Amino acid sequence: MPLGKVISTILIATICNCSYAQTKTIQIKKGESWYGGAVTEGQQMPLKDGYSFNLFANTGGNQAAPLLLSTSGRYIWSDEPFKFSVHGDALEISNATAPVELDSLGHNLKDAFTNAAKKHFPAKGKLPDTLLIAKPQYNTWIELVYNQNQTDILKYANAILSNGFPAGVLMIDDNWADYYGRFDFRKDRFENATAMVDSLHKMGFKVMLWISPFISPDTEVFRDLLSKKLLLMKDSINPAILTWWNGYSAVMDFTNPAAKEWFTGRLDYMVHTYHLDGFKLDAGDADFYPADAISYAKATPNDHSRLWGEIGLHYALNEYRAMWKMAGEPLVQRLRDKQHTWVDLQKLIPHITLAGLLGYNFTCPDMIGGGEYGSFIGRDKLDEELVVRSAQCSALMPMMQFSVAPWRVLSKEHFAIVKQTVAIREKYTPYILQLAKASATSGAPIVRSMEYEFPGQGFVDVKSQFMLGDKYLVAPVMAKDGTQTVVLPKGTWKSDKGEIVKGPKTITQTVPLDRLPVYELVR
Incomplete structure (x- = not known):
């Protein structure tokens, strides 16, 4: 050297x-x-x-x-x-x-x-549950928001199948419990949660449940955890009460092994009692943890976020939206909630390629059409073309996740195109799974920026296309007028239309709504 x-x-x-x-x-x-x-x-x-x-x-x-x-x-x-x-x-x-x-x-x-x-952050040689990759995911958030309930969850699952989508992982989102820290389904909305999960299993789904590290104050569970000093503290007597998107809560102190044991014990109870398959572990952002909070062992806010990440290692079926320094682990990461706008759609590629550069390879783009529910409130009609292009953008990423029901919000024509994106993904799924398995060992990103795969060819600022492994250049359209510019590196490329193109070459084109441009490097 x-x-x-x-x-x-x-x-x-x-x-x-x-x-x-x-x-x-x-x-x-x-x-x-x-x-x-x-x-x-x-x-x-x-x-x-x-x-x-x-x-x-x-x-x-x-x-x-x-x-x-x-x-x-x-x-x-x-x-x-x-x-x-x-x-x-x-x-x-x-x-x-x-x-x-x-x-x-x-x-x-x-x-x-x-x-x-x-x-x-060397790769650990382990994969999360590959059903998250092999089939589309479905999340109940946008359809039900805080009204998670047994009847509508089963309706949603039945509609997935009756509309011709394959069963995959179904995620039950927030507000299924009486309060945060209570690890049982609320009886006013779930008359028999175990039977519900069993029914979902019979349909072919695996079932994940939304959880967070927060504990609602002034509850029986809160008082018990406080007495055992398993919560993050403000001082020697008072717990730290944090502000987050659902109000004010105490939070688990995972620097304390006893707190981690209690929490994973409650999750295991949920698995055994309700036959759940895994968890969507939300919140845990370093931003929520006060720097001056008192914990069992000394820790920064970032440390607390990392410790939240360690909880998911107990479950092959997991998903996170906030993470610190847990690259190389078999943890599924989702891009944060995006608004139902073209501007936010255009963030998906630069975000997911940067996630790969930071070692977070098992990454899901946000929910198709956007996962920030506030941007859906008061809308009489969604931008149907945006939903279609969003589905195309997700189709050849490591995972794709539906939440808003496309059969409910789209015309027959646009719905057919979204179903077509699922069929396109099925064609590439063996290759995506191959990349995921390789990534678990090598750590190499599944989705790669152009500069990563083709250094020194002028791709530093290119954010509108990506490489799926080293074989496929994917260029989803992210403009409402259907226009795009594709920059092909050196080599011989075969387009999804069967055309052979010699690179380097820049292609400016208008892409019909039913096309997802893909270019295969043939030599």
Whole structure:
């Protein structure tokens, strides 16, 4: 190894192995671009002059990691969160409370990722439940919102099948219990939850249940957990009461092994009593945890988010929306809720490709048509073309998830196209499963940015297409007028229409609503 590279690899780590709030500046090389930090910032990548983000107590409402990667093969890593900013041709790392490593051994973005993953988040050789990949997922959120109930859940499941969709994983969302921390179905809405789950199983579904780490205050469970000191505390007597999207709650302190044992015990009880198959583990954002809260063992807000991630390792059928430093694990990640807008649709590719660069490979785009339920309130009619293009965008990503019922909101013509996207996915499913199995061992992203797969060919700012493995270039349309520009790298490509195209080539076209452009690299 050249001496210069050895020095550049260890220099910052050596200098920063001291007290607190370290600040270091890395000179950005000519033509070098940087990516990383938080998935929800993907549309702003690569980092531009004036950009700044602080990872402390902030995962951006999605997945994050203390990792930055460059197109010249360098990466920056620290075991703790830090702030990073770009000022001209300088990348400044500040507020670092742990050593910061700059590795310069690679030559391109793929090298930077491979080197970082091997050292800091190696793949564990395990997969989440592959039904999440093999078949579409269905979530009850948009159809039922807070009115989760046995009758309507069974209606939703029956409608999935009667409308010609295959059974897969069905997720029962929030408000199935009397309160947070009560691990039993509420009797006023679920007269026999076990029978409901058994019925769903007979239809061919596996069943997941929404949970969070929050505990409703002034309840029997809350008082019991408080007496046992299993909650995060404000002081020696009072619990920390956190503000989140559903109000005010206490929260489990998973730095305490007894708290983790109690919580997983309640989840196991739910599995055994109601025959559930797994859990959608929501919340857990570092943003919700006060930095001055008192815990059993010393922990930052980011540490609490990571500990929430460890809960899911007990269940092969899992899903997270917020995560810190749990790359390489068999955990399913979902992109955060998107609004029912074209602007948010255009974020899916830069977000999911950045998730892959941060090591979160088993990732699901948001619910088709959008999962931010507020954008559906008061709408007499959805943008049907947006739902169709959203389904196409998800079709060849690692997973696809329905929530709003396409048979309810779409015309016969548009509904048929959405069903067609499911058929397209079925064609590629064996390859997607092959990539997932390989990723579990190698850590390589399933969905890849163009710059990752084709370094140095001018793809640094391309955010409207992605590579599925190293074989298929997927270019879903994300503009209402159907226009798009596809940039093909060097090589010979075969389009979904059977055309042979020699790259490099830029194709500007108007794509009919029933087409998902895919280009196969044939040589």
